[in-house]
Amino acid sequence: DNANVNFGGYVRFGAQYNSAPPVGVTGKVTLEKRIRLNIDISKMSDSGIEMGARIRMQGDxxxxxAGNGANAYVKANGFTLRVGNIVGAIESMPGLYAADVGLTGLNFDDLVTNVVGANLGTATPYASxxxxxxxxxxxxxxxxxEAIYTAGGxxxxxxxxxxxxxxxxxxxAGFLAYTFGDWTVAVAHQTSDTAGNKKTVLTVGGKLGDFNVGLAGADNDGVKKYTVHGSYTMSALTVNGYIATEDTSGVDTSYGVGAxxxxxxxxxxxxxxxxxxxDTRADFGIKFSF
Amino acid sequence: DNANVNFGGYVRFGAQYNSAPPVGVTGKVTLEKRIRLNIDISKMSDSGIEMGARIRMQGDxxxxxAGNGANAYVKANGFTLRVGNIVGAIESMPGLYAADVGLTGLNFDDLVTNVVGANLGTATPYASxxxxxxxxxxxxxxxxxEAIYTAGGxxxxxxxxxxxxxxxxxxxAGFLAYTFGDWTVAVAHQTSDTAGNKKTVLTVGGKLGDFNVGLAGADNDGVKKYTVHGSYTMSALTVNGYIATEDTSGVDTSYGVGAxxxxxxxxxxxxxxxxxxxDTRADFGIKFSF
Amino acid sequence: DNANVNFGGYVRFGAQYNSAPPVGVTGKVTLEKRIRLNIDISKMSDSGIEMGARIRMQGDxxxxxAGNGANAYVKANGFTLRVGNIVGAIESMPGLYAADVGLTGLNFDDLVTNVVGANLGTATPYASxxxxxxxxxxxxxxxxxEAIYTAGGxxxxxxxxxxxxxxxxxxxAGFLAYTFGDWTVAVAHQTSDTAGNKKTVLTVGGKLGDFNVGLAGADNDGVKKYTVHGSYTMSALTVNGYIATEDTSGVDTSYGVGAxxxxxxxxxxxxxxxxxxxDTRADFGIKFSF
Structure with a gap:
């Protein structure tokens, strides 16, 4: 029939350094390994409705x-309805992950939606x-x-x-994004019954000559964070970097560079x-998609 | 070689209603989602013996x-020997599931092998x-x-x-079934060291003009249950329904309709x-096989 | 692209006998079943470097x-670097498993690296x-x-x-092995911070006319064990056997035969x-690879 099961994903491995290793890990340099295998099921109805589901098997x-919680969707005319292990509007907004550096993301301090806030100085500063x-x-x-609608940019x-x-x-949560030429602007908002999860996020990204650049800002239930980032590609080599500031007293400006x-x-x-x-983190390794 | 690994199954999702939601669930209307992925391994020996195994990954x-307990089998000349996570004779008998309604089966009260009995009025009425x-x-x-033998009908x-x-x-447990024309009759029996698991089951199903009809009865260690059911298909639409009665005092006649x-x-x-x-249950959603 | 996901493995099932069944198992004869499914991801870079990963789903x-811990590797010019759920040098050395008998290995008492030692007479004689x-x-x-290098034999x-x-x-741990004609010799050593895990192992295997024969010896942190084994194939039938002795006082000479x-x-x-x-173990069943 017209159903398909596709297997894809990525493999990465190498070494990582953490000047403040997590509890239970001895040694600042440890092995990094991740295998991600997506099992993507899809089918087209006779009437042109695409249906599908994703199961991910991932191990570090x-x-x-192990297999995770699956999601399932129907898609037609630019409109997608998905249930289960949804991707989420904040997570999906363009530009949120644009400043990531390194093999592993190095704690993803570049995300303006990740703030330390009141957890500073505790044993779990990244709890929020x-x-x-x-x-x-x-x-x-x-x-x-979740529902997603796309039309033009x-x-x-x-x-x-x-x-x-x-x-x-x-x-x-919801986001709106618009792409015009080399530039994309997105704005997102999340409301929640869970204390502290309210968020408003803005991202802008595009090209300035040979550079890809971007900036992002967010109000995380009163805690503001801003990130600026850029990248440059010459032949097979790409270098990138970011600077992020959070307006919590005592929180350092964070920054990172990658290649x-x-x-x-x-x-x-x-x-x-x-x-x-x-604290400082670093990583190095190989990554390939399949 | 002549070995094969096949991936198939189904995806369904939608909403379900339960007038008496299970402990831990707030709200009578909840999301329904199931992804079933069968990994079917098969191989033919040079001498014509089919061998295989099934692993199922399923998540609601x-x-x-997660992957379940696998089963494995050999098959030749109409005879199948299977071990491990067997399907079971009662479970496999024709007509047992013929009266199912809805996207999810809605508790499968139509099965004559599912009885409330002495659990009526307890917190877990469906424990048996x-x-x-x-x-x-x-x-x-x-x-x-388990061993299965098929010859003609x-x-x-x-x-x-x-x-x-x-x-x-x-x-x-064992069943015997015979198909003649549009009709199938099956009889099954289970003995068990586990108290209350003794069963004798009879099912009949066939066609009356444009209708598919059936009836089933079972003696579940003294608790008798009977179900009658029918379905009718017009073009792309199929409607079906059942009525089931259990001879336990205080247990309601159950019934259901589906489309x-x-x-x-x-x-x-x-x-x-x-x-x-x-109590009342209802569901609605989309389902596709792959 | 030039990436590939391959599914292979084996299925086996039958019956096993154990004169001293494990705690929690009633009956000396029990069902044996194993399904092994390897998910092998591989990709070739433009520069001729092979990269890959293995996830195994196995159930008895x-x-x-369930999916196990994955491993990942890069391979070029006879050199392989692998991380994660590594195979290990001792485990990989030629000849270690050459004396296995039966469908299941029957406790693998033939391995010279498996010794009873001080666990003799306890409830868990095979704890080491x-x-x-x-x-x-x-x-x-x-x-x-782990790193593996192969060149010629x-x-x-x-x-x-x-x-x-x-x-x-x-x-x-490390091993060195050399194959010349029908014969292979391998020597291995393991050091460890874990008490009792120190090992030195030697294996030799080859052909004497129509017979495959081999011998192996190991010093397991002072406990010495030796195994001799042989096999003979006539048409579709192969028979094999081993004798193994451990120099711990009170430990019996172990031996096994298979077909x-x-x-x-x-x-x-x-x-x-x-x-x-x-104690005595026996097994019988069917096995096929896919």
Whole structure:
């Protein structure tokens, strides 16, 4: 029939350095390894409706390679409805991850939606990171519903979670994005019954001559964060960097630089980043997609 | 070589309504989602013996998509021997699931092998449902052995579990079925060391003009249950329904109606059912196979 | 692109006998079932570097079929670098598993690296078996690093684990092997921070007329063990056997015999073995690869 099961993903491995290793890890330099395998099921109805589902099997170092919570969708005329382990509007907005450096993202301090806030000085300074609905590679996800509409350069995305009522907390987010020429602007907002999860985010990204540049800002329930970033490609080599500031007293300006060298089918990637706590992370390794 | 690994299954999602939601779920309307992926391994020996195995990865809403306990088989001359996560004779008998309604089966109160009995009025009225050896989509299954023989319209199936002796309880079941023209009759019996699992089941199903009709009856260790059901298809639409009665004092007559609309490669399916406890369930959504 | 995802493995099932069944199992004869599915990802870079990863999904009787810890590698010019769930140098050395009998290996008492030692007479006489870095089919593995170099008949393999520092114990192993004509000689050594894991191993295997023969010896942190083995094939039937002695006072000489009959695409395999504790194991069943 007209159904298809496709297998894709990526493999990366190398070494990572963390000046403040997590509890239970001895040694600042550790092995980095991730295998991501997406199982993508798709089918086209006779009437032209695309239907599908994704299961991801992913494993990092010291972890099993398990199947996550799946999502499923229908898609027609630029409109997509997806349920289950949704990707989420904040997570999907253009520009949010544009400043990532290194093989692993190095804690993703470049994301303006990740703030330390009141967790500064505690044993878990990053406890409030990732407090929006996002696709979970190794968990069940938010078991939500989302709708995405695309027309020309315009995209709108609305997501909602806890429909199954297990927690009872409602969380709703949306983004609007527009691309004109080399530039894309996006604005997003999240409301939530969970304390501290309210967010408003703005991203801008584009080209200035040979440079890709961007900036982003967010109000995270009162905690403001801004990031500027840029990248430059010469032949097989791409270098990039970012600077991020959070308006919490005592939080350091964070910054990072990265480089990727394309060896034809794979890349050698490395990066180093100063974290908002003053700690340093670095990584280096190989990554290829399949 | 002549080995093959095939990927198939189905995806369904939508909404379900339960007037008596399970403990831990707030809200009567919840998201329904299931992804079922069968990994079917098969190989033909030079001498014409088919060998194979099935692993199923399945996940519902709020659950990981994990691999279950596998089964394996050899097959030749109409005879199949299967071990591990067996399907079971009761579970496999023709007509047992013929009365199912809706996207999800709505608690499968139509099955004459599912009885409330002494659990009426307790917090878990359906605790004795599913008390026969059956294929487990998300568990290890019964780790048993079964033999199936088919010749012409005749099928015989014998299953046995707990060979591995973990529980020590033996459970043995068998069915005989015969198809003549549009009609199929099947009779099954299960014996068990587990209290309450003894069963005798009879099903009849066939065609009366444009209608598919059937009836089933079972003695579940003294608790009798009967179901009559029918379906009618006009063009892309199929409607069906059932009425089931259990001879336990205080248990309501249960009934359900369903409808499925074929959109060419997928179906929109919904149903509503009155349960033996008097509660109501309903569902609606899309389902497609791949 | 030039990436590939391949699915292979084997299926086996039958019955096994154990005169001393494990705790929790009632009955000496139990069902044997294993499904092994390797998901092998590979890609060739434009510059001729092979890259890849392996995820294994495996399940035995009474177990789920879960994905294990993955490994990943790069390979070029006879040199392989692999990380994660590594195979390990001891585990990979030629001849280590050459004496296996039966469908299941029957406790693998033939391996000179498996010794009872001080566990004799305890409830877990085999507690010190498998005390080297080896590929884990159902766990995360040792999360190590290994390098393998092959040129002509020569192979060198070096492996190291606990780089991630979770336990802090370092374990390093290496083997050298050389094949000349029908004969292969290999020598291996393992050092470890874990008490009792030190090992030196020697294996020799080859052909004497129509017989395949081999011998192996190991010093396991002072406990010496020796195995001699042989096999003979006539048409579709292969028979094999081994005798193994451990220099621990009170440990029996262990021995086993096996037979495999090729039915063209699958084999009927069985064996019986006397264990170092004096217990007896046997098995019989079918096995096919895909």
């Amino acid at each position: 170092e010291n972890a099993m390679t 990171y990732w407090n929006w609905d996002a696709y979970s590679s190794t968990g069940t996800g938010s078991n939500g519903v 315009f995209t709108a995305h609305l997501s909602h979670s806890t429909l199954n009522g297990v927690s009872g907390d409602n969380q709703t 990727a060298y394309d060896i034809g089918g794979a890349s050698l990637i490395g990066g180093v980043a100063k974290q908002p706590t003053g | 809403e709020n659950a990981m998509t 449902y599913w008390n026969w050896d059956a294929y487990s989509s998300t568990g290890t299954g019964s780790n048993g052995v 005749f099928t015989a199936h014998l299953s046995h579990s707990t060979l591995n002796g973990v529980s020590g309880d033996n459970q043995t 499925a609309y074929d959109i060419g490669g997928a179906s929109l399916i919904g149903g509503v059912a009155k349960q033996p406890t008097g | 009787e009474n177990a789920m079929t 078996y498998w005390n080297w870095d080896a590929y884990s089919s159902t766990g995360t593995g040792s999360n190590g690093v 020569f192979t060198a393999h070096l492996s190291h684990s606990t780089l991630n520092g979770v336990s802090g114990d370092n374990q390093t 495999a009959y090729d039915i063209g695409g699958a084999s009927l395999i069985g064996g019986v073995a006397k264990q170092p504790t004096g």
